Amino acid sequence: MRFYTVFPEFKNIHIKKDVGMIPILLHSLKGYDSTIVCYENEMNYNKEQLKGTKLITVPKEKDDTKDFLKFIIKNAKNIDVLNLYHVTSPRNFKWMLAYKLLNPKGKIYLKLDADHNINIYKYHQKSFKQKFKNYILKNCDLITVENEKIQKLIENDWNIKVDYLPNGFYDDGNKVTSFESKDNVLLSVGRIGAYQKATDILLEAFVKASEYINGWRLKLVGPVDEDFNGYLNNFFISYPQMKDKIDLVGNVENEDELVKYYNEAKIFCLTSRYESFGLVFVEAEMHGCFIITSDHEASTTIVKDEKVGRIVGIEDIEDTAKAIIEICNNKDLGQKDFQYISEYAYKNFYWPQIIHELHRLLMKN
Structure with a gap:
């Protein structure tokens, strides 16, 4: 053929x-x-x-x-x-x-x-x-x-x-089997500040959630849109306490380095206004990350099972903050859950x- x-x-x-x-x-x-x-x-x-x-x-x-x-x-x-x-x-x-x-x-x-x-x-x-x-x-x-x-x-x-x-996703035959390196990290991967990705919604929600989730960090991986730099400057002026809780990692082109961020995170959150699919979701699931996603076109495809993730309202800061607080404080979220999420990804994607x-x-x- x-x-x-x-x-x-x-x-x-x-x-x-x-x-x-x-x-x-x-x-x-x-x-x-x-x-x-x-x-x-x-x-x-x-x-x-x-x-x-x-x-x-x-x-x-x-x-x-x-x-x-x-x-x-x-x-x-x-x-x-x-x-x-x-x-x-x-x-x-x-x-x-x-x-x-x-x-x-x-x-x-x-x-x-x-x-x-x-x-x-x-x-x-x-x-x-x-x-x-x-x-x-x-x-x-x-x-x-x-x-x-x-x-x-x-x-x-x-x-x-x-x-x-x-x-x-494809792992070249090297299936992920260990989740021991996971920490209290909420990860987001994508074009930081792009209108589609609604990074502003995630940042505002994390501010609201931060006082209820001690010890958690938000890591943003991806290139930052130039037009978003002004927003970020104002954001950290308004919330100086968040400088120690949010890491702007920047663009990561090395695949092995990106995998380290997925392996480290317990939760993956992307508050997109729209998506055709979003490969980063299944990459995160592959590595056992619990998903928090907005209710875009692909949300019910990515999260068909409540054990895998939570769907929140588009541009809904309160709903997103509530989900972050609830999942971060779920002390039962552990190795078995990460394994289940990864197996779900291998089964479906x-x-x-x-x-x-x-x-x-x-x-x-």
């Missing part, structure tokens, strides 16, 4: 994300002849990371739509499965149409990576343009989305078959299992 992932922006950071893991593990676990097609972006990776998956670069001549359309037209008959990402990009519709015209027996696998913004795309409307796009989508052999809320929304609004397939389901769907459609 010749499986081609066409993603012009592919870089190092994508190797461990869905764009990389799907072709790589379909090759190593299911024997697919996988290829990733992208621009010649700045990449510094070990070829062993691709596990035999080929990487083809396309020269930048015009724009991504035309450059990769040219590649697809030239290679369509040699592609058994064309894997594309996002339904929000007009370029994908041109690529899918060209591929199906040139290789009608070939399969298209479209992975949506969709959040709440999918609402603005009205592919079910009766204008010629939208009817045409709906027609192309219905000719996709497999469309998947990462959470069940968006799956139902799309199926109801667009009248298109969409399968649920979550994102996941482990890439090899997700790949097995994806292979089944590709064979079925």
Whole structure:
């Protein structure tokens, strides 16, 4: 099975994300002849990371739509499965149409990576343009989305078959089995200060909770948005006592170093305003962290079991503070719970299992 992932922006950071893991593990676990097609972006990776998956670069001549359309037209008959990402990009519709015209027996696998913004795309409307796009989508052999809320929304609004397939994590076969290094640490990983991540809500909630949770620290890992520096300065002026309770770690690119933060934390908290999925949640669960998450699109996918986490209101400082206080003061939260959370993650979000389901769907459609 010749499986081609066409993603012009592919870089190092994508190797461990869905764009990389799907072709790589379909090759190593299911024997697919996988290829990733992208621009010649700045990449510094070990070829062993691709596990035999080929990487083809396309020269930048015009724009991504035309450059990769040219590649697809030239290679369509040699592609058994064309894997594309996002339904929000007009370029994908041109690529899918060209591929199906040139290789009608070939399969298209479209992975949506969709959040709440999918609402603005009205592919079910009766204008010629939208009817045409709906027609192309219905000719996709497999469309998947990462959470069940968006799956139902799309199926109801667009009248298109969409399968649920979550994102996941991969441990290279080295399963996490020890949780002895955990401490009274509440961890958050992401783009600190980005509107989507609502770091301000978490900080305000932690202030309210701090006097009731002695000995707990909040660690924020990730790059800080420049526009958020002003907020942080004012925050620590208003709450000088929090300087000794909050660590702004900054961006951590080294994977082993990031794992240390997950291993250290008992609780992982992210108060996002919206998420398509949020890989950091399952990475945290993999390492046994109890989850506190806002009620975004993916929340009930990430936390299906109250033993795994707590869902709080979006932009709800009081609700978030209450959850932090309750979980931090739960003296029964221990090794057995961390083990249970980790096993939950392996059962629901482990890439090899997700790949097995994806292979089944590709064979079925």
